[in-house]
Amino acid sequence: MDGLVQARDLEYAYSGTGEAALRGVTLTVREGAFVAILGRNGSGKSTFAKQLNVLITPTGGSVSVMGMDTRETEHTMAIRQAVGLVFQNPDNQIVATVVEEDVAFGPENLGVPPPEIRERVDAALRATRMSDYARKAPHMLSGGQKQRVAIAGALAMRPRLLVLDEATAMLDPDGRREVMDTARGLVKSHGMTVVWITHTMEEAIAADEVIVISDGEAIARGTPREIFSDPHRLATLGLAAPAAARTAALLRERGVAVPPGVLTVEELADALCAL
């Protein structure tokens, strides 16, 4: 059965470029899942993200969102309303001169009634811990704070699918964890679907499922444990193991009996405490 997102043999070549940025990508994103898309610089992650909001459409194969083919223009509005997209650079995403007005911009455009807009804006600012900045000017904020405003703006649209394209790159590790926890919370409480695009394995570990993109192709998919705990498979994917897994391996080499399958710092700490 098709998922919320279904890509079939998806190809995309930017005009004027010889090589395709996406080459035969077939993948499914199930409704209610928290999926990480992991890939190195230039692997095609953003090109894929842009397909989900119909910023670009396939030059071969197809993408459907909620069963609607992105190439059929009568679906464009409906797809854009259902898919919130947040990019890495918040400066290109903030449109208003006051934070809460910026967050309200999306729902206003959707024709949401004003009392509900208020509710949504407050909830989105709370979720991103930006309530104290509601009346501030976005240009006075730090990069990380601006990014949280951009994420709040997407949340206020109450999208069925939230796509975060390296959206936490400008945040510190705590900020990153907070945004991820917020996104996970929305998956649980609101049945939202999240596509979390990243080039760091540490972030991908927190997802339900990981899709690895390399050179425009989706080359692996599985649970984080399936993908990351097999060093041989990782090597064939051109990825290094997560820091905690590497540390566990080094400790094992030095004779410390750390059990296999350690992926996170917490798991490593637990394993060491249990010794």
Ligand SMILES: Nc1ncnc2c1ncn2[C@@H]1O[C@H](COP(=O)(O)OP(=O)(O)OP(=O)(O)O)[C@@H](O)[C@H]1O
């Ligand atoms: N507007 C564009 N015009 C031409 N080529 C592009 C354009 N945008 C991206 N590309 C090329 O398409 C390929 C995939 O780029 P894309 O931005 O999707 O990768 P990415 O995985 O998001 O990389 P990053 O980690 O740097 O964000 C790269 O070879 C890139 O140079």
Ligand SMILES: [Mg+2]
């Ligand atoms: Mg990118």
